[in-house]
Amino acid sequence: MTSSTTVTVLRYAAFTSHPGGGNPAGVVLDAAPLDEEQMLAIAAEVGYSETAFLTSRDEQRRRFTLRYFSPLAEVAFCGHATVAAAVALAGRIGPGDLVFDTPAGEIGVETVADGQGAVRATLTSVPTRSRPASAAEVGAALSALRWDAADLDPALPPHVAFAGNEHLVLAAGSRARLADLNYDFAALTGVMETYGWTTVHLVWRESDDRFHARDPFPVGGVTEDPATGAAAAAFGGYLRTLGLAPAAGAITIRQGEDMGRPSELRVEVSPHDARMRVTGHAVPIAE
Known part of the structure; x- marks a missing residue:
């Protein structure tokens, strides 16, 4: 498993309501079988600044482990890929609060349907x-x-x-x-x-x-x-x-x-x- 053709990579534009705006991010919702080398290869093939990988999940608690890779290296935290992953998850398990365990620490995200068919996400950062x-x-x-x-x-x-x-x-x-x-x-x-x-x-x-x-x-x-x-x-x-x-x-x-x-x-x-x-x-x- 060495390319994005072997896993499902979702593509989202974050911090925009239009696909032609915002920052594109890849999202892999089932990345548990992937190792670091495979995730890096997928991120490089996708070619966006970051791709987010959910490597473990507890849907009952709405808690997930999230890792981020640029085309060249792993990144401790990425805001736009977090928003993209949160919105992708909300589309599958419904809007509401989520918790992501990331290399930078715990990131809470609130997802809300805005009434016009779009989902808005609010992440809370680690202490700045x-x-x-x-x-x-x-x-x-x-x-x-x-x-x-x-x-x-x-x-x-x-x-x-x-x-x-x-x-x-x-x-x-x-x-x-x-x-x-x-x-x-x-x-x-x-x-x-x-x-x-x-x-x-x-x-x-x-x-x-x-x-x-x-x-x-x-x-x-x-x-x-x-x-x-x-x-x-x-x-x-x-x-x-x-x-x-x-x-x-x-x-x-x-x-x-x-x-x-x-x-x-x-x-x-x-x-x-x-x-x-x-x-x-x-x-x-x-x-």
Whole structure:
């Protein structure tokens, strides 16, 4: 069993209500017989930034073990593949609460039918944390991105933020800077491998509760993610650490627009809890 032709791989677009938007994810609902090598081979054949594999299941308790593979390696946590897997499960066992045991820790997900034939999922992340990025980290990333320090928004300082994986957060000073992404793939891969980052989370602040984002993911063999739930959760923790979360407690992140796959992620930021709640839809992608 070495290819996706021998197992059923479902394909979903996450953080969108339209198959042409969002971030595509593969979902294998019965992956118990697969070993790591087989799962990696399937993820590489599928070719999406991540494929989620349910390796054990307890449908009575609605508790499942979930692993994530990019085309190149296993990833501790992936938000969009979690949403895709949750919506796929809701279609088979009904909407409701789910629990996923992941390499990053326990992830709870609420699934709700929205009344229009779609299912909305809200994941609760592991506890987040965020720290200032060092000058060496920022300098190496800017060089690989072909950005200058003057391109950054001084009101949103560079941080390394965590919500199951670590992400470098860099805020662009303008929407035009964010839109013009032409980075050195090999160089950024090397920087990210050196520091252990899963993505570089590039953001631009439109308002206190609305952001635009792009997430280079060369360490996964993918130029860019069109929707990144793990990075969105980490970014919510970043805002919480800096005291920049809006009074209403929720932000909207628009992502994928510059790739032609528009996505929308809602992040709830609580001053009393380091865990973030990230919400979005997922819809099947036709074969």
